[in-house]
Amino acid sequence: GENVEQHPSTLSVQEGDSAVIKCTYSDSASNYFPWYKQELGKGPQLIIDIRSNVGEKKDQRIAVTLNKTAKHFSLHITETQPEDSAVYFCAASKGSNYQLIWGAGTKLIIKP
Amino acid sequence: NAGVTQTPKFRVLKTGQSMTLLCAQDMNHEYMYWYRQDPGMGLRLIHYSVGEGTTAKGEVPDGYNVSRLKKQNFLLGLESAAPSQTSVYFCASMGRGPTGELFFGEGSRLTVL
Numbered sequence: 001g002e003n004v005e006q007h008p009s010t011l012s013v014q015e016g017d018s019a020v021i022k023c024t025y026s027d028s029a030s031n032y033f034p035w036y037k038q039e040l041g042k043g044p045q046l047i048i049d050i051r052s053n054v055g056e057k058k059d060q061r062i063a064v065t066l067n068k069t070a071k072h073f074s075l076h077i078t079e080t081q082p083e084d085s086a087v088y089f090c091a092a093s094k095g096s097n098y099q100l101i102w103g104a105g106t107k108l109i110i111k112p
Numbered sequence: 113n114a115g116v117t118q119t120p121k122f123r124v125l126k127t128g129q130s131m132t133l134l135c136a137q138d139m140n141h142e143y144m145y146w147y148r149q150d151p152g153m154g155l156r157l158i159h160y161s162v163g164e165g166t167t168a169k170g171e172v173p174d175g176y177n178v179s180r181l182k183k184q185n186f187l188l189g190l191e192s193a194a195p196s197q198t199s200v201y202f203c204a205s206m207g208r209g210p211t212g213e214l215f216f217g218e219g220s221r222l223t224v225l
Contacts, residue, residue, distance in 0.1 A: 009152075032211040043116070043202050043216025044155070089154055096210040097143065098170060102154035 002027040004092050006103030014111050019080055021106045023090035024072040030092040033073045035064060038087045038105075047088075048075070077108075085110045114138050118203050118217035125193045125224045133188040133220050135203030143206040144186040145170075145214065146178060148199040155202065161186055162209070193224045 003026040013019045023033075031052035036044035050057045050064045050073065057064050063076040073092075077084055090103040116137045125131055135144065142163050147155040157170030159178040167178045175197060177189045186205075190197060200221050204214040 004154075006154075034213075036214075041218065043204070043218050044214075045216070046213045049213075091155075093211055097206055097212065097214060098145065098157060098160045098168070100157070102156070104152050104154045 002030060002092060002094070002099075002101040004090060004101045004103045006090050006106055008106060009104065010107045010109070012109040012111060013080055015080055015082065017080055019077045019084070019108055021075045021088055021090070021108070022072060023074070023092070023103050024070075025092040025101075026071065027092070027094055028068075028071060029094040030071075031095065032093040032100075033064070033066060034091050034100075035075050036089045036091070038089065040086075044089060080108075080110050082110050082112065084108060116203055116205055116215050116217040118201075118220045120220060121218070122221050123223070125190075125222065127194060127224060129193050130189070130191050131193065131222075132190075133201055133203075133222075135186045135188070135205075135217060137184055137186075137203075137205040137215070139205060139207065139215065140183070141205035141207045141215070142183075143209055144180065145204045145206075146176070146186065146188045147202045147204065148172065149202060149219070150199050158188065158201075190222075193222075195224045198222060198224045 034049035038044040066073040093100045145160040146158040161180040164183040203217045
């Protein structure tokens with residue numbers, strides 16, 4: 001079945017620098033790739049998603065890139081701010097939300 | 113607008129006890145999901161529902177049962193709790209499928225002694 005690996009498990013960056021989180025997936029039929037942000041004591045919240053017919057998507061300081069050949073996708077956060085500190089999860093699905101397979105999460109720490 | 117509400121937020125059970133977690137959404141969403149979150153393992157789908165009166169098994173359904181008698185509510189039951197069911201449980205809903213934004217509740221932390 002599908003497997004999603006997420007790296008790194010913890011990422012510490014200086015405020016204002018960029019952060020990159022990478023995920024790889026195993027099922028080439030996967031076609032939907034969301035990223036969720038989870039703040040302490042809260043449920044995950046969608047921040048951006050991408051579908052397999054698109055190579056890159058941007059939303060202000062956040063961008064996601066997808067390489068279908070290599071079966072990996074990445075989250076890029078530029079000009080990091082203290083409020084970006086959270087746990088970020090990637091996921092992959094080949095058609096339905098109930099088929100979403102989640103990465104283990106990355107704890108992002110923004111140093112002042 | 114409350115979104116997705118889970119009750120209770122915390123619960124401690126003894127092995128063998130039963131309990132029900134309630135999820136309520138006020139967004140008129142068709143799809144609802146129950147996940148468990150364990151350290152270092154991301155989210156794993158327990159059961160889901162694609163509409164009122166329907167339920168289906170997810171990735172880790174053993175030891176759990178669900179019901180969706182009303183569109184706005186999705187109940188998760190543990191008939192005989194085991195220590196392996198100690199986890200944080202999240203309910204989520206989605207308006208239209210098959211893929212799209214999941215709206216999560218704030219979680220229910222369950223400890224089984």
